[in-house]
Amino acid sequence: xxxxxxxxxxxxxxxxxxxxxxxxxxxxxxxxxxxxxxxxxxxxxxxxxxxxxxxxxxxxxxxxxxxxxxxxxxxxxxxxxxxxxxxxxxxxxxxxxxxxxxxxxxxxxxxxxxxxxxxxxxxxxxxxxxxxxxxxxxxxxxxxxxxxxxxxxxxxxxxxxxxxxxxxxxxxxxxxxxxxxxxxxxxxxxxxxxxxxxxxxxxxxxxxxxxxxxxxxxxxxxxxxxxxxxxxxxxxxxxxxxxxxxxxxxxxxxxxxxxxxxxxxxxxxxxxxx
Amino acid sequence: xxxxxxxxxxxxxxxxxxxxxxxxxxxxxxxxxxxxxxxxxxxxxxxxxxxxxxxxxxxxxxxxxxxxxxxxxxxxxxxxxxxxxxxxxxxxxxxxxxxxxxxxxxxxxxxxxxxxxxxxxxxxxxxxxxxxxxxxxxxxxxxxxxxxxxxxxxxxxxxxxxxxxxxxxxxxxxxxxxxxxxxxxxxxxxxxxxxxxxxxxxxxxxxxxxxxxxxxxxxxxxxxxxxxxxxxxxxxxxxxxxxxxxxxxxxxxxxxxxxxxxxxxxxxxxxxxxxxxxxxxxxxxxxxxxxxxxxxx
Numbered sequence: 001x002x003x004x005x006x007x008x009x010x011x012x013x014x015x016x017x018x019x020x021x022x023x024x025x026x027x028x029x030x031x032x033x034x035x036x037x038x039x040x041x042x043x044x045x046x047x048x049x050x051x052x053x054x055x056x057x058x059x060x061x062x063x064x065x066x067x068x069x070x071x072x073x074x075x076x077x078x079x080x081x082x083x084x085x086x087x088x089x090x091x092x093x094x095x096x097x098x099x100x101x102x103x104x105x106x107x108x109x110x111x112x113x114x115x116x117x118x119x120x121x122x123x124x125x126x127x128x129x130x131x132x133x134x135x136x137x138x139x140x141x142x143x144x145x146x147x148x149x150x151x152x153x154x155x156x157x158x159x160x161x162x163x164x165x166x167x168x169x170x171x172x173x174x175x176x177x178x179x180x181x182x183x184x185x186x187x188x189x190x191x192x193x194x195x196x197x198x199x200x201x202x203x204x205x206x207x208x209x210x211x212x213x214x215x216x217x218x219x220x221x222x223x224x225x226x227x228x229x230x231x232x233x234x235x236x237x238x239x240x241x242x243x244x245x246x247x248x249x250x251x252x253x254x255x256x257x258x259x260x261x262x263x264x265x266x267x268x269x270x271x272x273x274x
Numbered sequence: 275x276x277x278x279x280x281x282x283x284x285x286x287x288x289x290x291x292x293x294x295x296x297x298x299x300x301x302x303x304x305x306x307x308x309x310x311x312x313x314x315x316x317x318x319x320x321x322x323x324x325x326x327x328x329x330x331x332x333x334x335x336x337x338x339x340x341x342x343x344x345x346x347x348x349x350x351x352x353x354x355x356x357x358x359x360x361x362x363x364x365x366x367x368x369x370x371x372x373x374x375x376x377x378x379x380x381x382x383x384x385x386x387x388x389x390x391x392x393x394x395x396x397x398x399x400x401x402x403x404x405x406x407x408x409x410x411x412x413x414x415x416x417x418x419x420x421x422x423x424x425x426x427x428x429x430x431x432x433x434x435x436x437x438x439x440x441x442x443x444x445x446x447x448x449x450x451x452x453x454x455x456x457x458x459x460x461x462x463x464x465x466x467x468x469x470x471x472x473x474x475x476x477x478x479x480x481x482x483x484x485x486x487x488x489x490x491x492x493x494x495x496x497x498x499x500x501x502x503x504x505x506x507x508x509x510x511x512x513x514x515x516x517x518x519x520x521x522x523x524x525x526x527x528x529x530x531x532x533x534x535x536x537x538x539x540x541x542x543x544x545x546x547x548x549x550x551x552x553x554x555x556x557x558x559x560x561x562x563x564x565x566x567x568x569x570x571x
Binding site for chain 1: 278279280282283285286287289290291293294296297298299300301302304305308315358362365366378379380381382383384385386387388389390391392394395396397398399400404405406407409410411414441444445449498501502504505508509524525528529532533538541542544545546548549552553556
């Protein structure tokens with residue numbers, strides 16, 4: 001290959017990298033400017049770093065509160081779905097019983113249906129149970145919709161684990177639950193981490209479910225809060241505050257990614273290919 | 275030794291299945307029933323109206339517009355995304371510079387981590403007429419004539435939304451295809467090279483057939499994503515639904531009919547239509563893209 005084409009190819013790759021990073025960098029820079037600076041010269045560097053924008057977004061624009069709500073809901077749902085998902089996957093993968101296949105395929109079917117189809121009845125189910133706009137209501141719904149993928153992923157994982165260890169534990173007098181908790185679950189750790197990362201990103205990024213099921217502004221999750229903020233800050237034209245909110249919302253996940261990027265990408269691609 | 279087996283199974287399976295049944299299965303099942311009713315949520319009374327809702331769909335200009343827009347997205351978004359992702363993955367794979375390749379992959383993946391709401395808000399500001407990044411860029415490189423109010427012009431808005439979708443998706447598929455390409459044994463590619471095959475030929479005849487499974491997966495994922503578009507349109511475009519409904523999508527129609535107008539029966543019919551579209555799409559894509567499977571023994 002000639003040096004020229006090689007150079008062109010590298011330029012194309014670099015161009016896409018710039019396209020990806022530029023909007024993000026721009027948001028960071030804008031979050032440190034005054035509104036006038038943002039308005040008059042979207043491209044310039046701030047004359048002075050206005051960190052108070054971040055404080056304003058955290059306090060007045062309630063980003064701190066949305067972050068707190070998101071952590072509760074996502075944390076709760078994540079623990080719940082990992083627990084229930086690994087139990088179901090384990091039972092379906094390691095025990096023969098009538099109805100095993102039916103249950104498995106019924107669960108898998110849940111991945112194929114568009115969430116939009118369930119939206120209207122789901123709203124009324126949650127409403128009738130008095131769970132609309134509550135933390136535990138959102139946690140239950142999030143976990144329920146993350147369950148099929150979790151079971152699907154972990155089912156394959158539990159199948160591949162060796163039986164010898166489990167049998168030895170049974171002979172030593174362990175109960176079924178004991179074998180699950182103390183032998184199989186620890187052995188499934190790599191799979192649990194992958195699916196845990198996948199679930200975390202999926203739940204963290206939820207937008208449709210909270211928009212429908214979480215109408216109370218005090219309970220807004222981050223994605224909802226930002227969308228609402230984009231509208232309200234637009235009226236008040238507090239652009240710098242909005243950008244600061246955006247950056248605060250992006251930061252935790254981006255930081256986690258930089259630290260764990262290898263596992264995250266491995267987990268996500270493994271999930272997609274299977 | 276095996277005592278307590280059924281007790282353990284019951285204890286382990288009943289709570290999750292109950293959760294799944296109540297919040298996932300039952301709503302899906304109810305949706306199919308509600309689609310045949312005129313339920314408005316208030317009266318508590320749902321009358322069966324047969325296929326009336328589905329008949330109305332075909333004369334609802336907004337829904338038809340939504341269908342057209344989702345159709346356009348279905349055509350453009352997967353094609354461009356997969357094309358770009360395959361190109362980048364192939365470029366990164368021909369690795370004189372392995373370190374650079376892995377750095378590129380890390381950066382390309384960034385948008386995948388951002389919630390769709392964040393992406394929507396961010397790009398809304400990229401497109402802002404006066405203080406936005408895009409118009410600022412165009413002025414900066416001496417092309418002020420190309421400045422537009424991207425989301426306010428009916429002809430442009432949908433393309434602006436699609437560009438955002440593609441921007442957000444490409445990185446994930448670069449990583450996906452890269453992983454697939456890395457599993458191709460080096461000696462196969464070397465053999466092709468020794469036989470005098472050029473870069474393009476090698477890609478078309480060897481790389482592409484060997485990663486075709488991943489391309490198929492990508493095709494379906496992106497197709498399903500293109501049938502959505504709800505969050506981007508709801509947050510980014512005015513209305514929401516765009517100027518002259520130029521970015522209306524099915525998800526938004528459904529949402530508005532249900533939660534703004536209270537036409538729950540009608541909205542459910544849209545959901546059912548969407549379901550059958552998704553299903554048809556998946557089956558079609560799997561059939562059309564079916565190829566002789568190439569396996570390395």
